[in-house]
Amino acid sequence: MDAAIRPRAADHGVCKLSADSPPSPARRVAQAVDALRHGWPLRIGDAPLLLPVETAAAPGATSARLLISAARAATLKLANQREAADGHSPVLVEAGEPQNLAQALAVADPSLDLVSPLKGPFAARALAFAVEAEAALELARIAGVLPAFLVEPAEAGEAVMLEAQDLAHWADPAHLAIATRARLPVAASEEAEIVAFRKPDDTREHMALVIGNPDYGRAPLVRLHSECLTGDIFASLKCDCGPQLQAALALMAAEAAAGGWGVLLYLRQEGRGIGLVNKLRAYRLQDEGFDTVDANARLGLPVEARDFATAARMLELLGVEAVRLLTNNPAKVEALAAAGVRVAERVAHQLPANPHNARYLATKRDRSGHLLG
Ligand SMILES: Nc1nc2c(ncn2[C@@H]2O[C@H](COP(=O)(O)OP(=O)(O)OP(=O)(O)O)[C@@H](O)[C@H]2O)c(=O)[nH]1
Numbered sequence: 001m002d003a004a005i006r007p008r009a010a011d012h013g014v015c016k017l018s019a020d021s022p023p024s025p026a027r028r029v030a031q032a033v034d035a036l037r038h039g040w041p042l043r044i045g046d047a048p049l050l051l052p053v054e055t056a057a058a059p060g061a062t063s064a065r066l067l068i069s070a071a072r073a074a075t076l077k078l079a080n081q082r083e084a085a086d087g088h089s090p091v092l093v094e095a096g097e098p099q100n101l102a103q104a105l106a107v108a109d110p111s112l113d114l115v116s117p118l119k120g121p122f123a124a125r126a127l128a129f130a131v132e133a134e135a136a137l138e139l140a141r142i143a144g145v146l147p148a149f150l151v152e153p154a155e156a157g158e159a160v161m162l163e164a165q166d167l168a169h170w171a172d173p174a175h176l177a178i179a180t181r182a183r184l185p186v187a188a189s190e191e192a193e194i195v196a197f198r199k200p201d202d203t204r205e206h207m208a209l210v211i212g213n214p215d216y217g218r219a220p221l222v223r224l225h226s227e228c229l230t231g232d233i234f235a236s237l238k239c240d241c242g243p244q245l246q247a248a249l250a251l252m253a254a255e256a257a258a259g260g261w262g263v264l265l266y267l268r269q270e271g272r273g274i275g276l277v278n279k280l281r282a283y284r285l286q287d288e289g290f291d292t293v294d295a296n297a298r299l300g301l302p303v304e305a306r307d308f309a310t311a312a313r314m315l316e317l318l319g320v321e322a323v324r325l326l327t328n329n330p331a332k333v334e335a336l337a338a339a340g341v342r343v344a345e346r347v348a349h350q351l352p353a354n355p356h357n358a359r360y361l362a363t364k365r366d367r368s369g370h371l372l373g
């Protein structure tokens with residue numbers, strides 16, 4: 001067996017389901033994320049039961065209380081200034097009468113504001129379960145659903161149980177391992193190998209493309225590419241992802257031809273970590289005039305939720321200690337350095353703008369700190 005393909009250790013967050021061995025924290029998070037995608041409710045610690053508004057598989061569920069983001073509450077004129085400063089923080093609101101799922105969805109989804117009128121009035125209420133509520137919104141982000149829940153609704157169905165602290169165990173990149181690797185000639189280079197990574201409690205499969213012959217004494221040209229289905233597959237003009245991906249592969253191929261090598265990490269964190277469907281909701285808001293930063297914020301989602309520690313762990317598993325990093329984003333350099341990867345050089349990676357992505361690139365430069373000319 002290839003030495004780099006490590007057998008999975010027995011304790012990697014997977015344990016037997018039996019009365020004397022309860023699910024591990026990482027497993028409980030995996031089950032909670034799965035529950036949110038299926039529309040099943042969560043019971044986090046002692047907090048009230050929370051049913052995800054977007055996906056709820058409980059047609060008869062109603063509740064007058066909703067857990068939403070501070071950003072959304074601010075749009076409803078409900079959040080105080082301190083809460084609104086962190087739009088991702090949770091706010092408990094109460095409607096004048098119980099809301100069914102269709103009514104709750106209008107409260108939850110800002111990208112529907114122009115098509116579904118809101119049924120008020122709503123009032124903000126003191127939140128007695130802030131830690132659990134924060135965990136619920138973070139789980140919604142991970143699951144790629146709207147950060148909004150009906151609180152303790154009737155007819156919600158059986159809940160999946162977890163603790164707010166479980167999230168820290170799930171996020172640990174140490175659980176990542178190489179699942180397999182294979183030769184993969186690609187258009188940019190015939191000398192390429194694909195390496196697949198898996199984590200037992202996370203179904204996302206990150207990939208690396210290694211171009212040229214690894215020379216561990218020499219820092220490879222490295223690109224951290226975050227998944228962008230619209231840009232990578234459909235060649236969307238709204239962002240610069242597709243051209244950046246192709247240009248990175250071409251640069252690595254040239255590097256390999258000159259005796260060096262390159263590593264492209266394909267990270268499954270769509271939309272800077274908010275998921276494809278929420279990114280498309282952000283696109284709807286962008287069509288209403290919000291820029292890429294404000295659109296995420298208005299959805300009650302972080303502007304940047306990517307996990308670059310996972311990228312560092314992938315490099316570690318590939319035996320890469322130092323990199324020449326293709327990026328315009330200083331935050332990527334800092335995140336890799338913080339995770340123990342030496343960034344020997346930052347190599348600018350700016351591609352020509354087009355009429356559809358010019359504002360997006362200007363926003364990256366002006367609001368997200370990207371080094372773009
Ligand atoms: N939420 C959101 N995500 C977007 C938008 N446009 C692109 N993305 C996502 O942004 C990610 C691409 O970012 P990167 O190419 O790594 O760019 P970067 O971090 O800005 O920096 P560079 O390394 O300089 O390219 C992908 O996951 C895209 O899906 C948008 O308008 N909204």
Ligand SMILES: [Zn+2]
Nearest residue numbers: 228231239241
């Ligand atoms: Zn893109």
